[in-house]
Amino acid sequence: MDKKSVGLSGSFKGNTPQKSFTKNPIKGTKFTIAISSAKGGVGKSTFAMNFALALKAVGQKVGILDADIYGPSLPKMMSINEKPKSQDGKNMEPINQYGIQCMSIGFLVDKDTPMIWRGPMVTSAIKTFTQKVLWKDLDFIIVDMPPGTGDTQLTFAQEIKVDGTIIVSTPQEIALLDVVRGINMFDKLKVPILGLVDNMSFFETDEGKKYNIFGEGGVEKIAKDYKKEFLGKIPINIDLRIASDSGKPLVEKNPNHKISEIFKEIATKIKGSFL
Ligand SMILES: Nc1ncnc2c1ncn2[C@@H]1O[C@H](COP(=O)(O)OP(=O)(O)OP(=O)(O)O)[C@@H](O)[C@H]1O
Ligand SMILES: [Mg+2]
Numbered sequence: 076m077d078k079k080s081v082g083l084s085g086s087f088k089g090n091t092p093q094k095s096f097t098k099n100p101i102k103g104t105k106f107t108i109a110i111s112s113a114k115g116g117v118g119k120s121t122f123a124m125n126f127a128l129a130l131k132a133v134g135q136k137v138g139i140l141d142a143d144i145y146g147p148s149l150p151k152m153m154s155i156n157e158k159p160k161s162q163d164g165k166n167m168e169p170i171n172q173y174g175i176q177c178m179s180i181g182f183l184v185d186k187d188t189p190m191i192w193r194g195p196m197v198t199s200a201i202k203t204f205t206q207k208v209l210w211k212d213l214d215f216i217i218v219d220m221p222p223g224t225g226d227t228q229l230t231f232a233q234e235i236k237v238d239g240t241i242i243v244s245t246p247q248e249i250a251l252l253d254v255v256r257g258i259n260m261f262d263k264l265k266v267p268i269l270g271l272v273d274n275m276s277f278f279e280t281d282e283g284k285k286y287n288i289f290g291e292g293g294v295e296k297i298a299k300d301y302k303k304e305f306l307g308k309i310p311i312n313i314d315l316r317i318a319s320d321s322g323k324p325l326v327e328k329n330p331n332h333k334i335s336e337i338f339k340e341i342a343t344k345i346k347g348s349f350l
Contacts, residue, residue, distance in 0.1 A: 096233040096234050097234070098233070098234060098235060098236045099205070099206065099234065099235060099236060100235075100236040101140075101205045101206075101210060101216055101235065101236070102206070102210065103138075103208075103209065103210030103211050103212065103213055104138060104210050104213035104214070104215065104216045105213065105214050105215070105349075106214065106215050106216070106238045106239075106349050107215075107216045107218060107235065107236060107237050107238050108215060108216070108217055108218065108237075108238060108239050108240065108241060108269065108345070109142075109218040109220050109231055109237050109239075109240040109241070109266070110122055110123040110126065110217060110218065110219055110220060110240070110241050110243060111220040111228065111240050111241070111242055111243070111257060111261075112220075112222060112242055112243045112244055112250075112253065112254070112257060113222065113223060113224055113253035113254065113256045113257040113260070114222055114244065114249070114250045114253035114254075115222035115223070116222070117222075117243055117244055117245045117250055117274055117275070118243055118245070118274035118275060118309070119219060119220060119222070119243050120141075120143070120148035120149070120152060120219050120319075121152070121274070121315065121316075121319050121324075122241070122243045122272060122274060122309070123139060123217050123218075123219035124139065124148075124149070124152045124153060124219075124319065124324040125315075125324045125325055125326045125335070125338045126217060126241075126338055126341065126342060126345075127139045127175055127215075127217040128173060128175065128324055128326040128327045128338070129326050129335070129338035129339045129341065129342035130214075130215055130217070130342045130345070130346060131173075131174050131175060132326060132330060132339055132342070133339060133342050133343050133346055134346075135214040135215055135342075135346060136212055136213050136214045136215075137174075137175050137176070137213060137214065137215050137216075137217065138169060138175060138176035138177065138178070138210050138213045138215070138216045138217070139153070139175055139176070139177050139178075139216070139217050139218075139219060140178050140179075140204055140205070140208075140216055140217070140218045140219070141177075141178065141179035141180065141181065141219045142201060142204070142218050142219060142220050142221065142227050142231070143180075143219060143220065143221040143227075144180050144190050144192065144197045144200050144201070144221065144227065145189075145190050145192075145197075145221060146221065147179045147180050147181035148181075148219065149177055149178075149179040149181060149219065150179055150181035150182060150186065151181075151186075151320075151322060152319050152322065152324060153172045153173065153175070153177055153322065153324070154172065154321075154322025154323060155170055155172050155177060155179075155182065157170060157182070158182055158183065159178065159182050159183070159208075165207065166207050166208065166209050167207060167208050167209065168208075168209050169208055169209065169210060169211075170182065173323070173324075173327045176210055176211065176213065178204055178208050180200060180204075194225075194226040197226050197227060197230075198226055198227075198230045201227060201230045201231070201235075202230070202234070205235050214350075215349075218231065218237075224256060224257065224260045228260065228264075229264075231266075232260075232261070232264035232265075232266050233264065237266050238267065238349070239266070239267040239268065239269035240261055240266050240267070240268055240269060241268075241269050241270055241271075241272060241306065241345075242254060242257050242258065242261075242268060242270075242271050242272070242303075243271075243272045243274050244271065244272070244273065244274065244293075244294050245273075245274055245275045245276075245289045245294075246273055246275075246276060246287070246289045246290040246291060246292065246293040246294055247289040247290055247293075248290060248293065250289075251293045251294070251297060254271065254294065254297050255297065255301075258297070258301050258303065268303050269304065269306070269345060269348065270298070270303060270304035270305060270306035270344075270345075271294050271295075271297065271298045271303055271304070271305055271306060272294070272306050272307060272308075272309065272341070273293075273294035273295060273305075273307070273308045273309070274309045275288070275289055275309070275310070275311040276289075276294075276308035276309055276310055276311070277291075277308070277310050277311070278310060278311045278312075279310055279312075288311060306341050306344060306345075307337055307340065307341050308337075309334060309337055309338075310334065312334055314329070314332060314334065315334050325338075326338050326339070
């Protein structure tokens with residue numbers, strides 16, 4: 076456990092005393108990696124599921140924590156329709172799917188029920204998921220973050236030992252603006268940025284012609300400008316989308332697919348930086 080003092084944003088500085096937080100590791104795992112992006116819909120959840128399965132494919136024991144309280148994706152993407160069990164009425168057991176330990180708020184509420192919660196309730200749900208879930212003997216927990224720079228990000232950064240974050244973006248200019256905001260937030264909160272991923276990077280036809288639908292090179296350039304690692308490009312691809320919608324992510328469904336190989340390369344790189 077390490078204690079850190081974290082400042083608030085500029086406009087509040089001077090009026091508010093600095094608060095000290097204790098960062099608790101998630102029990103049952105060695106490393107916690109958050110998959111984040113300030114902008115929504117860029118492919119965090121798709122990346123998180125496939126990356127987790129890629130880490131499993133390269134020999135790691137992995138869990139996925141879906142931290143998107145308002146819009147959980149894990150139950151659908153991993154095809155889970157059961158409720159977690161509790162032996163003692165206090166702690167929950169994660170649900171095993173494709174060799175991965177999984178937890179999501181979506182396991183606990185009906186899929187059509189909106190979570191109309193204020194920030195403090197989100198914070199307390201996150202604490203429950205990190206402290207009251209019986210994660211077992213994991214090397215990595217992959218946290219699928221909600222979009223933005225809000226309560227969930229702050230709770231993880233201040234109160235949970237996060238070993239690093241991977242920032243996902245599309246190469247579109249409007250998304251790149253948010254990447255910079257995301258980098259600045261994690262730098263400020265002293266969460267190590269493991270690298271940036273360029274998702275929906277390009278579209279490749281069957282004949283091998285490439286189209287840069289959302290622009291080109293922007294994510295890599297930001298990585299360079301901000302001295303962060305560039306982890307790779309994932310094309311926009313129908314097999315990847317269909318696999319996610321079918322509840323069996325591509326890396327599990329077709330481990331030899333060209334795109335599954337990209338996920339495994341990234342997983343090998345990240346594994347190597349921890350072990
Ligand atoms: N490389 C890709 N190729 C094709 N489809 C993709 C790709 N990446 C993501 N998608 C699709 O784009 C949509 C949004 O992806 P996803 O839900 O992973 O984004 P997100 O960043 O987690 O969104 P949110 O901010 O709402 O949590 C999904 O339908 C997903 O299947
Ligand atoms: Mg998501």
